[in-house]
Amino acid sequence: MEQDNYELVAKAQRGDRSSFDDLVRINKDKMFALVYRMTGNRDVALDLLQETFFTAFKELKRFRGDAHFSSWLYRIAFNRAVNHLRRQKLLSFIPISKMGKLEPSYDMPDNPGLGELNSAIEKAVGSLPPKQKMIFTLRFYEQLPFKEISMISGKSESAIKTNYQKAIEKLRKQLQDFR
Template identity: 30%
Template sequence: MRVIAESELISNIKSGDVAAFSQLIKLHQKMVFAVIYRMVDSLEDTEELAQDVFVKAFKSIKLFEGKSKFSTWIYKIAYFTAINHLRKKKMLQVPIHEAWIADVDESTLHTLNADDQKYYIKSAMKYLKPIERELITLYYLEELSNKEVAEITGMSLSNIKVSILRIRKKMLGILNALLKDEAINLIKN
């Protein structure tokens, strides 16, 4: 039902009904915000970039042929808008510490209680590269299929799966380092 409504909206916009675009914004704004925020990590920049994304989508809506879902198309715009922003600000790279890439397993994570797990996972995510953070998030979202994630990021499915394993390993390394630091601080105090 929603797909039909959306395709109708798109054809209305293409034939000049500008006001119909506001419904498309309302349908996708939350996801666009989340996709951008995951990478740029600043509310102010996210808002500005999200506006850019919708303006770009409006300008090029005639080029949208409906071969993929509109959501995939607009999330792809959001993804690359965020990457370009980070590239301009030279924020795509994050220094890597050796401890993060040490050989680790998930057992440490399971020794923590649920709240601590969330806290440390969120902290560890902040140390990932923005693209890694985005990739792992999109991959685990139930709203998107793996094929859609591949379309949005422009990566192959096999490449995505390999990257996810590598990112998980890196996250666990970061987590271990964070826990170790905390343990050292506790001993010092």
């Protein structure tokens, strides 16, 4: 996978647009899973995914290949998602009357018949702080080594491990009713 990525990145850096499209196609699901789990909103996740790939296109020449291309993309996606969450947090302090008419929520589960457990997991994961959410997603679902997560987040490996342990503890407490 990463080997494919490298070849495509090299071509895309030389201006081959179809190689960039292939990179988008290869990495879309992983990036979408991360931004979706971080924001918990499908529409927002789709917008963030688009922004992530657009940023990647603009900055592609600056990618030196020191890390995996997917790690580089994860970092962009994570930063985008964190910025979005910060903005959202800031907006939550603005009184509703000043925000105008509220849009209806499209935050519906993918599958209407989704079980209670699935909703509880989404809720529990969603309640984690952004950094822990990212670390948990990348480690648990994407099975990335701590070292790579450390490169993506720019934090030390031990800090990542501590955050992961904290995230697990929180999830364990929140999901103990399902035992």
